[in-house]
Amino acid sequence: ALAAALHLDDDLNPLIRDEFLRDVLNGLSQRQKTIPPKYFYDAAGSRLFDRICDLPEYYPTRTETKILRESAQDIAARAGWDVALIEFGSGSSTKVRILLDALRLPAAYVPIDICGPHLEDAAAALRRDYPQLAVTAIHADFTQEVQLPDSIRGKKRLGFFPGSTIGNFTPPEAEAFLSKAAKTLGAGADMLVGVDLKKHGAVLHAAYNDHAGVTAAFNLNLLTRINRELRGDFDLSAFRHRAVYNAAFGRIEMYLESLKPQIVHIAGDVFAFREGETIHTENSYKYTIESFHRLVKKTGWKIREVYVDREKLFSVHFLSR
Ligand code: AVJ
Numbered sequence: 001a002l003a004a005a006l007h008l009d010d011d012l013n014p015l016i017r018d019e020f021l022r023d024v025l026n027g028l029s030q031r032q033k034t035i036p037p038k039y040f041y042d043a044a045g046s047r048l049f050d051r052i053c054d055l056p057e058y059y060p061t062r063t064e065t066k067i068l069r070e071s072a073q074d075i076a077a078r079a080g081w082d083v084a085l086i087e088f089g090s091g092s093s094t095k096v097r098i099l100l101d102a103l104r105l106p107a108a109y110v111p112i113d114i115c116g117p118h119l120e121d122a123a124a125a126l127r128r129d130y131p132q133l134a135v136t137a138i139h140a141d142f143t144q145e146v147q148l149p150d151s152i153r154g155k156k157r158l159g160f161f162p163g164s165t166i167g168n169f170t171p172p173e174a175e176a177f178l179s180k181a182a183k184t185l186g187a188g189a190d191m192l193v194g195v196d197l198k199k200h201g202a203v204l205h206a207a208y209n210d211h212a213g214v215t216a217a218f219n220l221n222l223l224t225r226i227n228r229e230l231r232g233d234f235d236l237s238a239f240r241h242r243a244v245y246n247a248a249f250g251r252i253e254m255y256l257e258s259l260k261p262q263i264v265h266i267a268g269d270v271f272a273f274r275e276g277e278t279i280h281t282e283n284s285y286k287y288t289i290e291s292f293h294r295l296v297k298k299t300g301w302k303i304r305e306v307y308v309d310r311e312k313l314f315s316v317h318f319l320s321r
Contacts, residue, residue: 017229021230023039028266032278045115078305080156084108085106091118109126159185167286190320196315238259240259241257252284289306289308
């Protein structure tokens, strides 16, 4: 209620808005124009992402959900009693319910998300469905330093980073994030990380080029957001969504491609696009179990268990400090 009264949404949170402007002006001044994927998640973008998760081509969500259901008891036994569950990039907080149902008297749930309105809605729904659970929502960009609430001081922590959100980081960034999370969560903490696995390029291509065009709408919504929040004048019909699998880098790359030579204004600045010129909007790295474990070994975490579906599409890793 306080957050709603203060209008703590992305459009009006001055810290996040200033950084958005800086990152967009900076990113569009590079030779390869680029905008960080965290800016996809305004209220409309968060809703579009929820629709992506339900697409027939987008296998990660339903596969990870199945893995979590099948491993929930094992996860709960490893995590123990009275843990504080902290989720990085919690979105609609759907998957965490599988853990909350299996964990032994969880002490608290701390969802962290960059999208204020989506976070508050998800937190309210959880408070309704889990009245015994202390839910402390943190509206923040988890790629920056996040201060955990005093209410979970002294509690054993379980970090939750599902969905292969870690794939948005380059491998060195992923390593740095895991090292920082180890420090934030503290001694004795555990962490569950969902990681998408390398597979046939055609399966990956289909997952990011869905027939219904939801991924295209999600990508293009970034331009709508710039138009609204940063006084931009992007013509949405003059750009198209592109997603390709770069096998050499082991990653899906998403772009917005200019369909003609054109000039765009943002907050008084001018940007020229050639026909075919792109804005790089997202990387989504894919790992093998071995390559992810090599990365984890360079951080403060030990690998306790890995849960995988039968088809080896997706993996969930249980890490301990
Ligand atoms: C939220 C980063 C895991 O990379 O699959 C889905 C985002 N982009 N479709 C992903 C996304 C296009 C998603 N992550």
